[in-house]
Amino acid sequence: MRLFLSISAVLLGLGFLSLGQVVINEVGWAGTAASGYDEWIELYNNSPAEVDLTGWRLILGQREIPLSGSIPPWGFFLLERTDDTTISDVQADLIYKGALPNTGIVLQLVDPAGVVVDTANGGAKEGWFAGDVGTAASMERISPELPDSPVAWRTGTKGNAHDAKGREVYGTPGAENAARSLLLPLECSVPSSPFSGTVELSWEFTGDVEGIEVKIFVKTGTFWELVAGDLPPTGTYALDTMGFPNGKILIALGAFDASGPRGGVVVEGEIAN
Ligand SMILES: [Ca+2]
Ligand SMILES: [Ca+2]
Numbered sequence: 001m002r003l004f005l006s007i008s009a010v011l012l013g014l015g016f017l018s019l020g021q022v023v024i025n026e027v028g029w030a031g032t033a034a035s036g037y038d039e040w041i042e043l044y045n046n047s048p049a050e051v052d053l054t055g056w057r058l059i060l061g062q063r064e065i066p067l068s069g070s071i072p073p074w075g076f077f078l079l080e081r082t083d084d085t086t087i088s089d090v091q092a093d094l095i096y097k098g099a100l101p102n103t104g105i106v107l108q109l110v111d112p113a114g115v116v117v118d119t120a121n122g123g124a125k126e127g128w129f130a131g132d133v134g135t136a137a138s139m140e141r142i143s144p145e146l147p148d149s150p151v152a153w154r155t156g157t158k159g160n161a162h163d164a165k166g167r168e169v170y171g172t173p174g175a176e177n178a179a180r181s182l183l184l185p186l187e188c189s190v191p192s193s194p195f196s197g198t199v200e201l202s203w204e205f206t207g208d209v210e211g212i213e214v215k216i217f218v219k220t221g222t223f224w225e226l227v228a229g230d231l232p233p234t235g236t237y238a239l240d241t242m243g244f245p246n247g248k249i250l251i252a253l254g255a256f257d258a259s260g261p262r263g264g265v266v267v268e269g270e271i272a273n
Pocket of ligand 2 (some may be wrong): 024025027042172173174175176177178
C-alpha cells in the first residue's frame, strides 16, 4: 500500500504527522542586533477559531511561562522578553522572563489538559535547527503544518519589524513567516507501517527546484540523525531499517537550498524486524 499527500494535506493516522491548532511558529533565540538578550517567540493559530490561551503554558528548558490572552483565527501571538521594546514597532501580547541559550534548548507548548501540542528544536543534536547569532536571525517554521524536525525550520531574513535601536529585525515577529512563501509542493510515498527490512521512500518536489538537495533524517532515540543527503528533487531512497532498533521511528524528508529547507514531510512508523 502506498500513501500520497501534498504538503497541505492532513492525513492523520496514515503515518504522515501533522499538527494541532496552535504552534510555536518562530523563535528569536539569538535576540536582535540591538541586544542578544532581546529574545522573542511567536505562536500561530492555524485554525478558523479563536483560541483562549488561559491555562496554556510555554516551557523553555527548565522555565515555565503561563500564557494568557487569546489568539485570533489565523493570527499571531508575540512574546517579548523583559519588555515591549524588544520589538519596538510591534506590540507584545505577553512579556516574559527567561533565556533561550545559544547552545540550544527545547521549547514545549502545553495545553490546559497537560498535552504537549507542539515543540521547537526537539531532538537537535547541538544548538538550534536554524537561526544565526551573527545577524541575530530568528528560526522560522516553514509551515505551521510541518512537525518540529530538522526539515521544519529556516533562518529568518531581514523583515519589516524593528528592534530596540530601530534596526531591522532578521525575522517576522507578529507576522507571516517569510519562509512560508518559499514552500515547494511535495508528493511523497512511503510504505505503510510497520516497517521491516528495506523501506522504499519516493518523493517529488515541484516548482523552482533549481539547486535543491533532498536530505533524509531519522529519529529513533533522543536526536535526529542525517541518514542521506545530496539526493535529487525527484527520487527514491531505500532506507535499511535493520540498523535501527525495533519500535517507534520518525522519518523527516526535506528539500534544502543553500539557506535551509523549503518543504518536507515527517512520517511516523514502527520498526518490526
Ligand atoms: Ca514590542
Ligand atoms: Ca513570523
